[in-house]
Amino acid sequence: PANEDEAMQTVKVMGGEDWERWIDQLSDAKLLAEGCLTVAYSYVGPEVSQAIYRRGTIGKAKEHLEKTAKVLTEKMANIKGEAYVSVNKGLVTRASAVIPIIPLYLSVLFKVMKEQGSHEGCIEQINRLFWERLYLPTDGSEFAKIPVDEENRIRIDDWEMDPQVQAEVDRIMPLVTQENVGELADLEGYRHDFLATSGFDIAGVDYEADTERFDRI
Template sequence: MIITPKIRNNICMNAHPVGCERETLNQIEYVRNKGKFAGPKTALVVGSSTGYGLASRISLAFGAGADTIGVFFEKEGSDKRPGTPGYYNNRALEKAAREAGLKADSVNGDAFSHGVKKQVIDLIKEKYGSIDLVIYSLASPVRVDPDTGEMYRSVLKPLKGTYTAKSVNAMTGEVSEASIEPANQEELEATVKVMGGEDWQLWIRALKDAGVLSEGAMSVAYSYIGPEVTYAVYREGTIGKAKEHLERSASEISKILDPLKGKAFVSVNKALVTRASAVIPVVPLYMSILYKVMKNKGIHEGCIEQMYRLFTQRLYTQGEIPVDDEGRIRVDDWEMRPDVQEEITKLWEQVDSGNIEEIGDMDGYREDFLRLNGFNVPGVDYDAEVNDF
């Protein structure tokens, strides 16, 4: 069949297998061109489907020469329709890694479950021996408690009353006001349960108890702070409270890793188009303006550039790992530069439907949005029939 993007409410509902694989290979090529760095020998990436998780796995495999295990929850293709992007991304990564002489395996299942944790541990014992680095990059809207079976759903809501601000329809460029009702306590607690650090701790405890973490093993989870304009719906909203819990969990995980002389960190990353961020009101408009400002200043990065910089200039410099006053690694430093944020604040006041294409980089935003699902990737013939799902 010929596959075209199906977009609904800022969500792309389908994927292009050839485009996904081509985009993964493009990221691999970027890392190969940047060069090797001294990093972990083995790495586990929990949440390696797309975005930062996928970019982490690519950087570690093709930059550090690490053997990698990826964990994701994706649908394989069927005779009638293609699967989801992460399936094709990791399939392409594994093939390229094995061709390069690296071990690369994936576990497709619910990362919150005890069963998947056991499956990963068994795989490590069988083929990898031990793990030097654990990346935790899950971005799931739902979590089933592995002990009680209770289901929790995360929500993207403010906590201090109804929030109203400018937002944009990314596909049409229409700027309008979006209002979001505040979360109740139950919604807040559920969001923290899904997106906080509880499962991260469970992963590290399970791996340590099984004896599959190396001496000096590290773990890193990803977070975001962002500018004041997004605080109400992000940092001071339900998702922000979940991220605060994630960040506090780093100190608890460091205690778990202390007998191994290991340590856990949270890396605060730049705002980028991901499947999660695309559906947060206000954020796509902010990102389109951010893209324009950072590209004009020559400091824009995508996921692969961010992760390569994280590993080569923060985690694996052979020296002390630089952190902020809260103990967090910061690779959002270019985004949060005063000159960048001052310019964004000025443009935010001016932006409307008539000037968004000029003031913001909507084309760049749309391009990244579509590429997440394998569309709009250079070199792919989208008029050609796709038969291999």
């Protein structure tokens, strides 16, 4: 387990300090528009990930992030600004790829959600965040009130956490072995997403083509 200093370092890197400093700087420079919104992304996930994402050092950082959202909303009250944490769906990142159990969970999750027609990539998810959460239209000129959970967090992970999805993931996870993982999990989809984070495995790109040296640009 991490010691107190390591926990503090995690909060320093992954908590809300940088977010608050950015908003403070913009506010001091009078660059924040009236009614502005600022959103930080976070993750909660299922029970299998709670030891890391909520009860571990990363969880402390996420708690700090959520507290920062409340602090920022209070600071921006004079311009009717609001700060939110958006709890997003699990996605492949360089960080999540090295967290124990998460790559397997995501591979199974992707397969289940693709079969059920609810899988989203990064762009699709954030598009839904804007259209169905942040700027939900009404019959009038105002946008609808942003829907939040009891912790005042926006939940765009609702499709991932759908009971039907999670029940199927829970059924499959214990069945996965080295021999059948390619059948029970979406390894190809996970592999593509992982490579794509570094610009590889992108359709239409000729990776054998000659390129100019970028260090001269």
